[in-house]
Amino acid sequence: MLINQSFVTDIKSIISDSRENAIRAVDHQRTLMYWHIGKRIFEEEQAGKGRADYGTYLIKYLSEKIQPEFGSGFSIRQLERYRQFYRTFPIASALRTQLSWTQYKLLLSVDNEDERAFYIAETIKNNWTSRQLERQVYSNLYERLLISNDKESVLAVAKKEKLPSDAKEIIKDPILLEFLGMKREAAYYEKDLESAIITHLQDFLLELGNGFSFVARQKRIHIEGDEFYVDLVFYNRLLQCFVIIEIKTQKLTHQDIGQLQMYVNYYDRIEKLPRENATIGILLCANKNDAVVKFTLPEGQKQIIASQYKLYLPTEKQLLDEVNKELVSFEEKDIN
Structure with a gap:
């Protein structure tokens, strides 16, 4: 039967x-x-x-x-x-019934009320385990998002009160890759870092943030007889666009930015569907000069983002110093 x-x-x-x-x-x-x-x-x-x-x-x-x-x-x-x-x-x-006692215990270590509200919303929205919440709290996710965003936007996106309209609302700088287990003081080729990311893809997607899914590695593209290989391709369902990641283990140069811009243009003109939004390009680099990024790209552009990666967790003080640096920068812009 x-x-x-x-x-x-x-x-x-x-x-x-x-x-x-x-x-x-x-x-x-x-x-x-x-x-x-x-x-x-x-x-x-x-x-x-x-x-x-x-x-x-x-x-x-x-x-x-x-x-x-x-x-x-x-x-x-x-x-x-x-x-x-x-x-x-x-x-x-x-x-919240979606949160376990273990997760509430973790949240007791978060003193700031807005920060706690952010982690509660993100835990529920993403169905984080206790271990995943612990990693996000200890890696200071909230502060890292505040480096390039205002508090209201960060909380609104977390609580689903608004959809992200700008890639910077969900993409962090720096991106922390301590889960790759790379040894300190060692030299790495770009392919080494790329392979480690693929091996730890689930953790990498968690670090990238909401709505990301993996599409391709070393994606080959043809341009008038020439072949190029894009390191990593993702798709973000919240932004409704392709997200291209190029890995640079050396200090970022204007040539790197130009290369990524070419890949972004290719995806916009060849791969993107009419209903989808413009492709986002992320330069994941070991070191960067923000001024070089600023003067290489057109003013007001939102498609290319340079994000520094760190293989080890920075201290909370280091991240707060970065947040304060950004706040001072914003204040100076307002004065000018």
Whole structure:
């Protein structure tokens, strides 16, 4: 007797979805439990706030009473975290079922309210795992996007309040490639970096940002008998355009910009469909001179972007220094 194989597939899907929903529901109940514990601790603490060190004594006393019965999840450190959780997210109905307790714990380390809102929106929109959220927080994704954008645009795109109208709203500078595992102080050819990106394509797509899908590697194009090879080709469904990436392991030159411009022109005139938007070109380079980029390209153009890559995570201070540098630059432009 023949059985339709889609029947078995459907049953497996029902089981998997039900298990996932059950796990998510249990985790959300745990999250709510921690929130209510944090709320009750805070209320009791406020009742005795006139007494010195009452809060510290209260948590220590509570831990001694309940940890022997309920386990290490109610240590002094954990109870302090539950109190912080309530104070950071004071409205229970605003807690998102899509976020796990592990993800909320990560978000407690983010002090800025706008930054937290950004990571919450991005986690839900992209269905990030806890590990992916951790990587984005520790690589300072929010600050990197702010380097070339204003805060309102970054938050609006993350919350789906607007679609990106400019590639710079979703493309970062710098792009962090620490997941490639390249050794420090070693010289790399462009093909080495390209091969490493392909090997870690899923991580690279996560780093590129929203809406990217891989199209081709070393895409061959013919121009009047001459052959050229484009390093990497992607498509972005939010921008509705091709995105070409050229890798340069040396300092960026005006010839590199001209080469990428030729590839972008080719895709616009040959590959792009009428309904699609203009092709974006990204020069992924080890080092760049922004002035060279500025004077090589026409004023106001939005198709060519030079983004520096870093093989190791910079410190938060280094990224904040870059943000402040950009803010000073914008202020000087406004004055002029």
